[in-house]
Amino acid sequence: MAFGFATAAAMLKPCLSIRANQSTSLDVSDLADDHVSRSKRNFVFIINPKGANGRTGKEWKKLLPHLRTRLGGHCNICEYITSAPSHGVDITREAIREGVDAVIAVGGDGTLHEVINGFFCAGQPVTALERGPGYSTTLGLIPLGTGSDFARTFHWYVLNDPHEAIERIKRGAHFIMSKCIACLKFLLFYIYVMFPVQGLNQKLDVGIITAHTGEQHYFINVADIHLSAKAGYYASRYKGFGNLCYVFGALRAFIGHENRNLKVKINGGDWEVFHKVTAICIGNAKYFGGGMKITPTADPSNGKLEVVILQDFKWYDFVLKLHKLYSGSHLQRKMYV
């Protein structure tokens, strides 16, 4: 394999439609608004106060009066501040069971990830009983994180501009769940895509990672293995540096890192060995790492995943090719399956 090689493959996501049946309105006592109206829709905002090194919490406090002014006329605003990692998953599940109309993640990609995972439980979409068939809870986003990479795919380039995000929510730009499947199998686990999330003006897919234990996790941005996954872990130590935390995290991850031969099977094909793999990135959307366009042709609503395999990267290749990662020009070979 060529030195510092990046290979891209497309994975099909055959479609199968599902809609979460939803029920009941949110309990009035749960709503943060003083003047709750049952005739209005119920929107739950899940805020990670620790996002962007604490900036999310501060921004949210400033934003709330404006949000009430802009949205309070046509929805009940329910505010939940997370108290710990994973709390967003539980709040989302509970809100959907209560039958809310929309769950809106306020924070970065980690918060969005928790909210997405809250739409599912034990491999099934979370549902509520008292809403009729065809009803779906919608997903919304106010990107206020460090990287906020998922939002970049949608060219929300005045990134982390919560006022613009509120206008999008007012226009109805959020997403609804349905389902499709494709498979990428590794030795210990496999990833497939299902549940395109359909919005009033946007349809999105959701990927599923199934561990060999059967445990499932959902993703809508980029799932990654090996070095880049470690980089994300270490980046959390450097959040004070903004987007650069991901570069520092990657450099830290190279310490003790070993490129490995990995067996991969795509869309039911044969097992294929990829040598000296530095990272495998499975993109439903294009960006990770604070603006690195890692899976540059991924489209979150086309029913496919883009798989990019980085091979034989050393830390200095990463530094020298960093500009290519940001511009999305790092691919040397494309593989279509």
Ligand SMILES: Nc1ncnc2c1ncn2[C@@H]1O[C@H](COP(=O)(O)OP(=O)(O)OP(=O)(O)O)[C@@H](O)[C@H]1O
């Ligand atoms: N109350 C909390 N205390 C500590 N951690 C929390 C809390 N609520 C959520 N978290 C965790 O904080 C992590 C990071 O949050 P988030 O992704 O919103 O911000 P970010 O990392 O700054 O943004 P990005 O991921 O877009 O770079 C999430 O993975 C989440 O699990």
